[in-house]
Each structure stands twice: as structure tokens, then as C-alpha cells.
Amino acid sequence: xxxxxxxxxxxxxxxxxxxxxxxxxxxxxxxxxxxxxxxxxxxxxxxxxxxxxxxxxxxxxxxxxxxxxxxxxxxxxxxxxxxxxxxxxxxxxxxxxxxxxxxxxxxxxxxxxxxxxxxxxxxxxxxxxxxxxxxxxxxxxxxxxxxxxxxxxxxxxxxxxxxxxxx
Amino acid sequence: xxxxxxxxxxxxxxxxxxxxxxxxxxxxxxxxxxxxxxxxxxxxxxxxxxxxxxxxxxxxxxxxxxxxxxxxxxxxxxxxxxxxxxxxxxxxxxxxxxxxxxxxxxxxxxxxxxxxxxxxxxxxxxxxxxxxxxxxxxxxxxxxxxxxxxxxxxxxxxxxxxxxxxxxxxxxxxxxxxxxxxxxxxxxxxxxxxxxxxxxxxxxxxxxxxxxxxxxxxxxxxxxxxxxxxxxxxxxxxxxxxxxxxxxxxxxxxxxxxxxxxxxxxxxxxxxxxxxxxxxxxxxxxxxxxxxxxxxxxxxxxxxxxxxxxxxxxxxxxxxxxxxxxxxxxxxxxxxxxxxxxxxxxxxxxxxxxxxxxxxxx
Numbered sequence: 460x461x462x463x464x465x466x467x468x469x470x471x472x473x474x475x476x477x478x479x480x481x482x483x484x485x486x487x488x489x490x491x492x493x494x495x496x497x498x499x500x501x502x503x504x505x506x507x508x509x510x511x512x513x514x515x516x517x518x519x520x521x522x523x524x525x526x527x528x529x530x531x532x533x534x535x536x537x538x539x540x541x542x543x544x545x546x547x548x549x550x551x552x553x554x555x556x557x558x559x560x561x562x563x564x565x566x567x568x569x570x571x572x573x574x575x576x577x578x579x580x581x582x583x584x585x586x587x588x589x590x591x592x593x594x595x596x597x598x599x600x601x602x603x604x605x606x607x608x609x610x611x612x613x614x615x616x617x618x619x620x621x622x623x624x625x626x
Numbered sequence: 627x628x629x630x631x632x633x634x635x636x637x638x639x640x641x642x643x644x645x646x647x648x649x650x651x652x653x654x655x656x657x658x659x660x661x662x663x664x665x666x667x668x669x670x671x672x673x674x675x676x677x678x679x680x681x682x683x684x685x686x687x688x689x690x691x692x693x694x695x696x697x698x699x700x701x702x703x704x705x706x707x708x709x710x711x712x713x714x715x716x717x718x719x720x721x722x723x724x725x726x727x728x729x730x731x732x733x734x735x736x737x738x739x740x741x742x743x744x745x746x747x748x749x750x751x752x753x754x755x756x757x758x759x760x761x762x763x764x765x766x767x768x769x770x771x772x773x774x775x776x777x778x779x780x781x782x783x784x785x786x787x788x789x790x791x792x793x794x795x796x797x798x799x800x801x802x803x804x805x806x807x808x809x810x811x812x813x814x815x816x817x818x819x820x821x822x823x824x825x826x827x828x829x830x831x832x833x834x835x836x837x838x839x840x841x842x843x844x845x846x847x848x849x850x851x852x853x854x855x856x857x858x859x860x861x862x863x864x865x866x867x868x869x870x871x872x873x874x875x876x877x878x879x880x881x882x883x884x885x886x887x888x889x890x891x892x893x894x895x896x897x898x899x900x901x902x903x904x905x906x907x908x909x910x911x912x913x914x915x916x917x918x919x920x921x922x923x924x925x926x927x928x929x930x931x932x933x934x935x936x937x938x939x940x941x942x943x944x945x946x947x948x949x950x951x952x953x954x955x956x957x958x959x960x961x962x963x964x965x966x967x968x969x970x971x972x973x974x975x976x977x978x979x980x981x982x983x984x985x986x987x988x
Binding site: 522526 | 702705757758759762763765766768769770772773776777779780788791792795796799802819
């Protein structure tokens with residue numbers, strides 16, 4: 460019961476934040492709306508029993524990546540966006556695309572048994588999220604994990620090369 | 627009363643108690659700081675209000691509340707008001723997961739045994755459980771706290787405040803890495819992210835070399851110093867207080883704030899300092915573990931864990947003040963170079979060596 464109430468509350472905050480993100484004209488308001496979305500997503504992860512994922516979501520996305528967004532907006536001192544008349548192409552293609560995507564998601568959700576519940580935390584096969592996740596990452600998914608780290612390393616090198624160019 | 631009602635009452639009492647003690651602690655830390663720094667500089671510090679100036683924090687508090695709350699023209703009003711609240715809230719959230727001791731017995735708490743000395747801790751079936759990612763929650767709360775500083779400077783519409791907050795956010799992001807990595811060594815040794823679990827591991831472990839307590843400070847001495855230095859940078863304290871370097875930036879990100887809004891930043895900074903002391907105590911110094919004093923009466927015996935915990939935190943607070951009275955400020959490029967080129971590689975090396983030793987020992 461409490462789970463459902465909390466899920467609906469945070470789900471609504473999440474959707475409201477996402478809509479606000481698009482509707483706001485000032486970049487910093489949009490960035491902060493995205494922080495709200497990240498935060499409420501973390502709460503939904505928590506409700507699903509994935510507390511480690513929730514904490515990492517807050518630390519990495521809300522706490523690090525979005526701070527950089529805000530930092531860049533502050534540094535560039537970006538002003539309010541001009542509102543244009545809107546792109547007809549985006550409107551005619553975007554609206555049906557959103558409707559299709561929403562329909563597909565609904566179909567997938569309702570096709571399954573509504574009484575069947577999925578707890579993210581239980582899928583790890585360990586009562587302690589952190590241990591379960593670590594075990595999976597370093598045994599079954601070791602190769603993808605390592606390849607991702609190489610990808611991140613390349614991104615870091617790219618950043619260093621780009622920043623070296625100027626000076 | 628059913629269990630839920632009791633649970634809620636106990637939780638509210640705990641929150642009120644912790645908040646009261648914490649804010650009193652913050653008030654008297656400002657007194658202590660002014661006294662100690664005064665004596666370091668051959669002055670007296672506050673002496674006028676009450677004996678030894680002990681009522682000075684009270685007078686300051688009244689002053690903050692009664693002062694006119696100026697909102698400068700052309701600020702981004704919503705964010706300007708949100709920023710100090712965010713900073714203070716996030717510093718308080720971090721305190722919520724910190725365990726101060728085992729449990730108080732005889733209070734009708736969550737379980738039959740009593741109530742855990744922790745806001746988010748619960749007694750179940752005689753054993754105390756807490757959030758098993760307590761440390762991550764503290765790191766998360768501090769990383770959200772950066773927004774308070776960043777938004778304060780940006781929304782003030784002032785060049786000093788903006789420069790201060792740019793410095794602050796860059797510094798806090800940079801040192802967060804070294805801070806997080808310095809704690810990994812302890813986590814490898816303890817094998818848990820639960821703060822209570824980390825302390826239990828230190829209390830129940832065998833003494834190092836036969837006589838030293840099983841505190842993680844001894845194998846993780848380097849990590850401790852990395853943690854301490856990055857934590858000083860995270861809390862914007864001397865020698866890393868570039869964000870509010872008064873010779874360059876007036877007062878940094880809170881230049882345009884007055885009265886209670888300024889006081890909220892001030893309180894957030896001091897609560898963060900206390901949190902830093904708490905984490906250092908819990909992770910490196912055995913938490914509430916301390917020498918048993920068998921000659922004390924039973925009532926005082928039961929308060930002993932809290933006493934040791936407070937003593938350790940007091941020492942950390944004193945070191946904070948001591949360093950403030952002793953060290954000059956870094957230059958900004960020195961600060962960045964120190965964080966990225968010295969602390970970060972050292973922290974990574976510490977993780978690798980700790981991991982190797984733990985792996986080799988099986």
C-alpha cells in the first residue's frame with residue numbers, strides 16, 4: 460500500500476520534472492528539473508529494492524554529471540532561450556512517435572500479468588545489493604564491464620587531447 | 627498504542643534530539659573556533675557575553691534572526707531562496723544515517739530491546755540494523771549539497787558570488803573523487819557499506835600487532851590523510867577556502883546573503899564539518915569503541931560509547947580550528963594540482979595495494 464502511494468508520488472514528480480525540463484525557457488531551470496527527474500528515479504529504484512543503484516544514481520547523475528551541466532551553464536552565463544514558432548517537422552513526426560512509444564510500453568506492461576511483481580533487488584540473488592551486483596559484474600559480466608571501462612578511458616583521453624589543443 | 631505509532635513517536639523524538647544537540651554543537655563550535663583562533667593569535671576571543679563569552683552564540687543567533695533579510699534587486703528569486711535551504715537540508719540528511727552508539731535499552735522502541743542510537747536505525751529481533759548503504763547516502767547528500775553553493779552564487783547576480791560559486795563547485799567536484807576513493811580502502815577491509823557494520827568490524831577484530839585496537843586508521847593511514855585533506859576541501863575550510871577568499875571575492879558565494887539565509891549557509895558548513903568528523907571517527911577510529919572504564923556506575927557506563935564518540939569528534943573539530951589558525955590559503959592552481967595530481971593517484975595506489983594485500987591473504 461505504502462509502496463504504491465510512494466511510487467505514484469515519485470512517478471508523478473518524475474513526469475512533472477520531465478515536462479518542466481522541456482517547458483522551461485531558462486537552461487538552469489531545465490537542468491534543475493533534470494536533477495529532480497534523476498532524484499525521483501533514484502527513489503523509484505529504492506522502492507524496487509535496488510538501494511545501491513539508487514545511491515549511485517544520486518551520486519553519479521544528480522551529484523556529478525548534473526553539477527557539471529549546471530557548472531557549464533553558469534560559466535557560459537547562458538540566458539533565456541528564445542521561443543521560436545516551432546518546427547513543423549518535429550511536430551508532425553514527434554507527436555506520433557511519442558504516442559507509438561507510449562503505446563508500446565503500455566502494451567508490454569499490460570500484456571504481462573498485472574499481479575506479477577518484479578523486484579530489481581531480488582534479481583541479483585543476494586540479500587545485499589552491493590555484493591550481488593559486484594558478483595555479477597566481476598564474474599558473468601566481466602567482459603562488458605571491462606570494455607566499458609576502456610570506453611571511459613578513451614573518453615578521458617579524448618577530453619585531455621581536446622583541452623591540450625588550445626594551450 | 628500500536629507499533630507504528632510508537633515507531634513514529636520514537637523517530638520524531640530521535641530527530642528532535644539529534645537536531646537539537648547538533649545545532650547546539652554548531653553554535654558552540656563557532657564559540658570554540660573564535661576562542662581557539664583568538665588564543666592562537668594571542669587574543670582573548672569573545673569575553674563579553676556571559677562567562678568566558680559562553681552566551682556569544684546565543685547573541686549571534688538572536689542577531690541573525692532579528693536582522694533585516696535583504697534580497698538584492700535582480701536576483702533569480704526562486705533559486706536565491708532555494709539555495710541556502712538546499713545546503714542546510716542536505717547537510718542534515720547526511721547526519722540522519724550516522725550511528726552514534728549501540729542501543730538504549732528499556733525504551734519502548736522499534737523492538738522489545740530498545741531503540742537504536744541512530745535516526746534511521748532499527749532494532750529487530752534483538753539486533754540493530756541500519757541502512758546497508760549508509761556511507762553512499764552520505765556521499766550522495768554531500769554531492770547534492772554542491773547545488774546549494776553553485777546556485778547561491780549564480781542566482782545572486784553578482785560577479786564575486788558567481789566566481790566564488792564557480793570555484794566552489796569546481797573544487798568540490800574535484801575533491802569528491804579523492805574523497806570517495808580514499809574511503810574504498812576501508813570498505814575493502816570491512817566488506818560492507820553499512821556504517822554500523824564498519825564499526826562492528828573494528829570493535830570485534832583482533833588487535834593489530836597484539837596491542838593496537840583494530841581501528842582501520844592503522845592499515846589505512848595514507849587513506850586517512852587523503853580523506854582528511856579532501857574533506858577539508860569539500861567543506862571549503864582553510865587551507866582550501868578559495869570559494870570565500872575574502873581578499874579576492876569579498877565573501878564568495880554568500881556575498882549577497884544576509885540574516886538567516888546567511889546563517890543557513892554557515893550552519894550547513896559547520897554541520898558538514900561535524901559529518902566529516904563523524905565519518906572519520908566511524909571509518910578510521912572505531913566509532914564509539916573506546917577503553918572500558920569499569921569503575922564508573924552503571925548509568926554512566928551505558929553512556930560511555932556516546933562519550934567516546936563525542937570525544938573523537940571533538941578532537942576532529944579542534945584539528946579543524948587548529949589548522950585554520952595555522953595554515954595560509956592555497957593558490958587556486960595549487961589547489962587543483964594538489965587534488966588531481968597528488969591526492970587522486972595516491973588514493974588509487976592505496977586501493978590497489980590494499981586490494982592486493984587483502985586478496986593475497988585470502
